[in-house]
Amino acid sequence: MPATVIEEPPGITAIFSDGTDCTLWANSLAHGEKVSTKNPVLARELLHGLADLVHPHGRVDQESTLAGYMGGIRALTNGLVELGFTGGAAELTRGRLAAHWMSGKYRPVDEGRARAMLRRLDDLRGLLRPDVRELVVGRRFVSNRRRDRNFLQPYSETEWSRLTEVCRNAVKESYAAHRLAVKTAESGQDPREGGWTDANLLWI
Known part of the structure; x- marks a missing residue:
């Protein structure tokens, strides 16, 4: 049976290949403390993506792995909130997402x-916007190798805009220079006949 997304409060129910089942919530208790998502809108959308990664459609096939993905949802949504983003997936920008991962x-x-x-x-x-999709399917920012974890400061939205x-x-x-050169060349002629002018040199 495919995993099912629970809209309110955000959560997911799954049945695994060994017959076990579980229900996990975006807001949960970990080590006796409540761990919550600060952006339930994006969390719900991510849950729909996660549901299709769970058995039988995907490789997520045990509760501990599913719980890890739930932690990933909280890390992404809460990290983006820290950067001022509280919208849904359609509003994500390349700069904001890169800043979070960097x-x-x-x-x-x-x-x-x-x-x-x-x-x-x-x-x-x-x-997702095309440029955001390109970023998502591209190379990771966070390396698994410790020697590669010297992080650069991410660009701000203002810097990305500039x-x-x-x-x-x-x-x-x-492009304007190219068009001017083409237009100038169109009025040129063979330098052997018309002399050495800019237009005739471009004509060559």
Whole structure:
């Protein structure tokens, strides 16, 4: 039987291949303390992606693994809230998601699980922006090797916007120069006949 998402409060019910079953909640008790998600909207969406990763559709086939994914949901949603993001998957930006993973606050396994759930969610519902999808399916930010865990400070949303603006302006200026060269060349002629002018040099 496929896993079932519980909308309110956010949770999931699953039956595994050995016949055991469990129900886990996005807000749970761990070591006697309540561990909650600060963004139930995104948590519910991630649960739908997770449900399709559980047996019989996917490889998640025991309670401990499912619980690990629930921890991944809390790590992602709460980490994004710390960065000021409280929306759903469709509102995620590449910059915000990269900033979360580049912060270095979370375990590599949390990033891997979050990527898997976001990929499956997008496969099912097509909610992610194209550039966010590209980031999600790309290379991990958090390496499993300790020697690689020297994290760079993530770009802020303002810095991402400036970088995007600079790149766009560079492309526009380059294309404008190209169009001018083409237009100038169209009015040129063979330098042997018309002399050595800019237009005739471009004509060559």
